[in-house]
Amino acid sequence: MTRTAEMWINMGPQHPMTHGLWNLRVKVDGETIVDAEPEVGYLHRGIEKICENRTYPQVIPITDRLCYGSSMSWSHLYCRTIEDLMGLEVPERAQYIRVVVLEMQRLASHLMWLAAYAVDLGMMAGFIYSMRDREVFVDLLQNLSGSRLTYNYPRIGGVAHDIPPGWDKEALRACDYTEQRLREYEDLYEGSKIFMMRNEGVGILRRDDAMNLGVTGPPMRASGAKYDLRKDRPYEAYADMDFEVCSRTEGDCFARYRVRMDEMWESCRIIRQAIQNMPKGKWRVVAPRNAPEGTGMARVEDPRGEGMMYAVGDGSDRPYRLKIRSPIFVTVSAAPKFLVGYKIADVVAIMGGLDMCIGENDR
Amino acid sequence: MTGGGLENRGDAQELEKAPTRIDGDPEERVLRVLRDRFPGSASDTARVRPGLVRAHIKREDLYDACRLLRDALGFEHMSMISAVDYPDRFEVVYHISSYQNNLTLELIAQTPKDDPVIDSVSDIWGGANWQEREAYDLMGITFKDHPKLERILMLKDTLYHPLRKDFRG
Numbered sequence: 001m002t003r004t005a006e007m008w009i010n011m012g013p014q015h016p017m018t019h020g021l022w023n024l025r026v027k028v029d030g031e032t033i034v035d036a037e038p039e040v041g042y043l044h045r046g047i048e049k050i051c052e053n054r055t056y057p058q059v060i061p062i063t064d065r066l067c068y069g070s071s072m073s074w075s076h077l078y079c080r081t082i083e084d085l086m087g088l089e090v091p092e093r094a095q096y097i098r099v100v101v102l103e104m105q106r107l108a109s110h111l112m113w114l115a116a117y118a119v120d121l122g123m124m125a126g127f128i129y130s131m132r133d134r135e136v137f138v139d140l141l142q143n144l145s146g147s148r149l150t151y152n153y154p155r156i157g158g159v160a161h162d163i164p165p166g167w168d169k170e171a172l173r174a175c176d177y178t179e180q181r182l183r184e185y186e187d188l189y190e191g192s193k194i195f196m197m198r199n200e201g202v203g204i205l206r207r208d209d210a211m212n213l214g215v216t217g218p219p220m221r222a223s224g225a226k227y228d229l230r231k232d233r234p235y236e237a238y239a240d241m242d243f244e245v246c247s248r249t250e251g252d253c254f255a256r257y258r259v260r261m262d263e264m265w266e267s268c269r270i271i272r273q274a275i276q277n278m279p280k281g282k283w284r285v286v287a288p289r290n291a292p293e294g295t296g297m298a299r300v301e302d303p304r305g306e307g308m309m310y311a312v313g314d315g316s317d318r319p320y321r322l323k324i325r326s327p328i329f330v331t332v333s334a335a336p337k338f339l340v341g342y343k344i345a346d347v348v349a350i351m352g353g354l355d356m357c358i359g360e361n362d363r
Numbered sequence: 364m365t366g367g368g369l370e371n372r373g374d375a376q377e378l379e380k381a382p383t384r385i386d387g388d389p390e391e392r393v394l395r396v397l398r399d400r401f402p403g404s405a406s407d408t409a410r411v412r413p414g415l416v417r418a419h420i421k422r423e424d425l426y427d428a429c430r431l432l433r434d435a436l437g438f439e440h441m442s443m444i445s446a447v448d449y450p451d452r453f454e455v456v457y458h459i460s461s462y463q464n465n466l467t468l469e470l471i472a473q474t475p476k477d478d479p480v481i482d483s484v485s486d487i488w489g490g491a492n493w494q495e496r497e498a499y500d501l502m503g504i505t506f507k508d509h510p511k512l513e514r515i516l517m518l519k520d521t522l523y524h525p526l527r528k529d530f531r532g
């Protein structure tokens with residue numbers, strides 16, 4: 001085997017692959033990657049410190065800013081954490097509304113990932129179609145909450161207000177529309193020879209590595225681990241929903257793509273069930289102003305993996321400490337495992353398949 | 364520019380031969396094993412809610428306890444490491460998950476204010492690597508034997524640890 005001089009290459013911070021500001025340093029031997037190191041922190045805003053100086057309800061819009069792609073799931077996670085800290089029980093109707101909006105957020109987030117992934121792999125048509133259909137759910141959430149991306153909709157003890165009249169019918173129609181579109185996407189993407197060649201057998205991650213390196217969410221399920229918090233440790237009204245945990249055994253980029261596509265089908269199923277079975281009643285309980293001394297921890301299945309928060313209360317009206325566990329922060333730390341041994345042209349497919357979100361990564 | 368990311372590999376081969384599922388009541392079993400193996404060190408063990416148990420441990424025993432948790436009790440996943448700055452101590456809170464037993468353990472270790480040093484567990488779980496770096500960066504906890512304890516979110520030449528309560532920006 002001929003060996004060439006190894007060298008470090010910076011892919012980023014301004015590189016079309018990165019989707020945000022971060023830097024991937026790869027060490028190449030010719031075309032082959034022999035080492036890699038992600039560098040993050042370009043978007044660090046000190047959100048955890050900011051939260052310590054705000055009252056509990058004031059933190060909700062800040063947690064929205066953790067990720068522009070799935071802000072609902074982050075403000076929901078924060079509200080759950082504080083509910084655990086305060087010992088609040090959420091009314092049943094609020095739980096169902098939360099399930100609906102969380103699954104809509106998952107669909108919007110996965111569709112945005114699909115769009116970005118398509119353009120990474122040189123398929124502009126996929127980008128345009130996916131972004132268009134993501135708008136369906138963004139519009140629905142806008143009709144519900146008033147803003148397009150940062151919704152500020154969940155509240156400690158429920159949700160901000162009930163769903164508007166006729167919104168549930170629109171949501172059901174959106175599900176029908178999306179399922180029809182998903183079928184088209186599957187033909188469009190999997191019928192593309194280039195897409196398949198760049199995906200199959202690339203970026204393989206074994207199950208044990210995924211576990212040990214803390215990889216969660218679709219990348220973990222694509223590696224053969226069948227674990228979804230919505231199913232295995234249900235929160236909100238997920239225990240009443242009938243859906244499958246999507247997992248694959250191949251562990252390559254195509255498996256990660258397939259897991260996300262399957263999750264979108266399941267999300268449509270969940271939205272339908274939640275809307276049809278939604279009970280009547282209150283959608284919010286009044287939360288106390290101060291939290292007791294103690295700790296609260298919540299753990300949810302974010303579109304990108306397992307989001308966790310750990311809150312410490314000291315009896316005042318502000319969190320003493322709020323730790324945010326970003327799923328993508330841990331997943332990207334496993335980048336060398338994904339990358340080493342593949343060609344430098346595969347970097348785009350492999351890192352694109354992880355669905356990076358720098359906002360939550362850097363906090 | 365120094366070093367690479369290759370040290371962050373975990374050791375998956377060892378994990379494969381680790382025993383797996385706990386029959387019966389895994390929550391009680393985990394707490395009992397911790398109490399039996401580390402008497403006087405593991406304390407305040409409690410079942411917080413279904414699927415979440417809590418234990419305190421002395422920092423000298425943290426590394427051994429973590430190795431035991433992974434090798435004998437099926438905890439294959441380090442989920443979250445949080446550092447908290449209390450008025451009289453630092454607390455490092457480890458949330459460790461076992462997927463096969465569907466269980467999360469909240470393991471709490473304390474360090475004195477003037478000596479914020481604790482053993483690194485990043486050779487047990489690769490997923491702990493960056494989280495320990497983050498705790499070092501933002502809270503100034505030193506993790507002994509960490510392969511690459513450098514700042515990760517802040518700039519390399521930052522002089523302070525911003526999440527400490529005595530930090531005034």
